[in-house]
Amino acid sequence: GYRAPAFSIGPRTPWAREILLETGHTYSSSVYPIRHDHYGEPDAPRQAHWPDGPGGLLEIPPATLRVFGRHLPAGGGGYFRLLPYRASRGALRWISQVEGQPAVFYIHPWELDAEQPRIPGIDLRTRFRHYLNLGRTEERLRCLFRDLSWDRMDRVFAAELAGSRDWPAGQEVAAQAV
Structure with missing residues (x-):
């Protein structure tokens, strides 16, 4: 599996998928179907697709959650740090239990380092996005591991990777992207 930096695979980079196939990858988690100022493809499908x-x-x-016609982020990263823990857990449970879909969650290693150096001179929005709640992330992650069932993406999506489009509906499963 592969996850492109800043979710940078999309309509402008179709050649990237070809290279990933050539290098032996079978799946990618490189398109975030949300609207964001740095990345995102809001019209992309929310579930696994080819x-x-x-x-x-x-x-x-x-x-992601579909709310009022928009895809809202629910898969981790900065959103996991910025939103209340219950919102993240609730969104992942909803996707799994109500929608019957696996919920992919990711986190950056630096988000677990509350003591990381602070970069001087960055703008307020970047500083807020990057540093808010770093000291709480590890405990929130421990709670998420305790509160939900987890497995590797290749096992959760084994049927799809084998060519089947049947989902394990009704199972509470979240996949952790590494």
């Missing part, structure tokens, strides 16, 4: 058809690279997006 952008180039079966036999191509399976795209497995991070978890």
Whole structure:
């Protein structure tokens, strides 16, 4: 599996999926179907899909909720730090239990380092996004591991990777992207 930096695989980079296939990858989690000022493809499917058809690279997006016609982020990263813990846990449970879909969650290693150096001179919005709640992230993550069932993406999506489109409906499963 592969996850592109800043979710940078999309309509402008179709060649990237071809390279990933050539290098032996079978799936990617590189398209976040949300609207964001630095990344995102808000019209992309919320569930696992084959952008180039079966036999191509399976795209497995991070978890999102569909609310008032928009895809809202629910899959981790900064959103996990910025939003209340109950919102993240509730969103992942909803996707799993109500929608019957696996919920992909990711986190950056630096988000577990509350003592990381502070970069001087960055703008307020960047500082807020990057540093808010770093000291709480590890405990929140421990709670999430305790509160939900987890497995590797290749096992959660084994049927899709084998060519089947049948989902394990009703199972509470979240996949951790590494």
